[in-house]
Amino acid sequence: MAQSAPLFIRIVASSIAAANKAGKIVRDVMNKGDLGIIDKGKNDLQTEGDRSAQRCILASISKQFPGVTIIGEEETDSCEVPADWIVTESDEHVLKLDCPEEYQSATESDIVVWVDPLDGTAEYTQGFLDHVTILIGIAVRNRAVGGVIHQPFYSSGDSEKLGRTLWGIVGAGVGGFTPAHVPDGKRIITTTRSHLTPTVQAAVDAINPDQVLKVGGAGHKVLLLLEGKANAYMYPTPGTKRWDTCAPEAVLHAMGGKLTDMYGNFYSYAKDTPVANSDGVLATAKADDHKYYLQVISSVVKPAS
Numbered sequence: 001m002a003q004s005a006p007l008f009i010r011i012v013a014s015s016i017a018a019a020n021k022a023g024k025i026v027r028d029v030m031n032k033g034d035l036g037i038i039d040k041g042k043n044d045l046q047t048e049g050d051r052s053a054q055r056c057i058l059a060s061i062s063k064q065f066p067g068v069t070i071i072g073e074e075e076t077d078s079c080e081v082p083a084d085w086i087v088t089e090s091d092e093h094v095l096k097l098d099c100p101e102e103y104q105s106a107t108e109s110d111i112v113v114w115v116d117p118l119d120g121t122a123e124y125t126q127g128f129l130d131h132v133t134i135l136i137g138i139a140v141r142n143r144a145v146g147g148v149i150h151q152p153f154y155s156s157g158d159s160e161k162l163g164r165t166l167w168g169i170v171g172a173g174v175g176g177f178t179p180a181h182v183p184d185g186k187r188i189i190t191t192t193r194s195h196l197t198p199t200v201q202a203a204v205d206a207i208n209p210d211q212v213l214k215v216g217g218a219g220h221k222v223l224l225l226l227e228g229k230a231n232a233y234m235y236p237t238p239g240t241k242r243w244d245t246c247a248p249e250a251v252l253h254a255m256g257g258k259l260t261d262m263y264g265n266f267y268s269y270a271k272d273t274p275v276a277n278s279d280g281v282l283a284t285a286k287a288d289d290h291k292y293y294l295q296v297i298s299s300v301v302k303p304a305s
């Protein structure tokens with residue numbers, strides 16, 4: 001019954017509703033035309049879309065789950081949000097799922113919610129709107145196990161109805177998309193388009209891929225893995241943060257893929273963990289393929305001493 005769903009399931013179900021609302025806010029900012037761009041550092045932008053979406057998601061989740069740690073990408077100066085930005089609905093389908101046993105008794109102190117309110121900000125400012133996602137990752141005892149990926153500008157053909165939400169819970173399934181894989185015999189790699197380095201390019205070249213998809217956002221790149229458009233996401237260099245990978249990692253693992261650092265280690269998503277993914281990202285649509293890509297990367301990138 002909905003009321004008695006375990007806390008972890010209730011947080012995932014509420015995150016879906018919050019991500020949908022944040023998606024509407026991100027579209028509204030774009031439609032108004034004033035993005036309010038701030039440069040947070042080298043090649044690291046923030047817009048009114050990032051700020052407002054984060055306020056909406058944090059206010060919505062913390063209102064319902066006040067004891068849960070939520071870590072968002074943006075430093076916002078105000079916690080004030082319009083009343084209609086506080087969403088307290090939940091996804092009914094997810095609420096009814098059977099919660100995997102390991103998470104049934106998870107308490108507020110076991111859970112950390114990692115929020116990237118707008119992933120692919122550079123692409124948002126440049127008009128590559130299908131690269132933009134909103135990411136809410138739910139970690140239980142250090143591991144990324146629940147994920148929500150909202151794509152605010154996704155169009156299924158009906159321009160009046162933009163946006164879609166994908167979710168995954170490790171051990172319980174995925175929703176909002178049809179899982180697929182690249183046909184056997186083809187090797188398609190996805191990597192960054194706005195943070196390319198010689199090391200990243202060398203690793204991609206070492207795979208000798210049939211095709212390379214340089215797209216924005218960690219969320220969008222994992223989406224390409226989920227829908228059978230790429231076999232692997234390679235970014236063997238620092239740059240992404242825990243909020244970029246928590247939700248994508250959980251959805252990918254829920255459908256049988258694998259996301260780790262470039263040495264094959266899982267990142268911790270505990271509340272006191274460093275936020276930087278200092279050892280890069282390697283994700284494959286099929287967990288069995290992961291070892292092959294690790295081997296190739298190790299021939300290009302020297303292990304950290």
Ligand code: AMP
Nearest residue numbers: 044120192194195216217218239240244
């Ligand atoms: P990208 O693959 O370049 O679109 O990056 C995926 C996510 O990681 C986005 O949120 C980027 O802002 C972030 N990111 C990746 N590399 C860097 C970097 N060198 N500096 C700042 N942010 C980065």
Ligand code: MG
Nearest residue numbers: 116119120244
């Ligand atoms: Mg991001």
Ligand code: MG
Nearest residue numbers: 073116118119
């Ligand atoms: Mg972001």
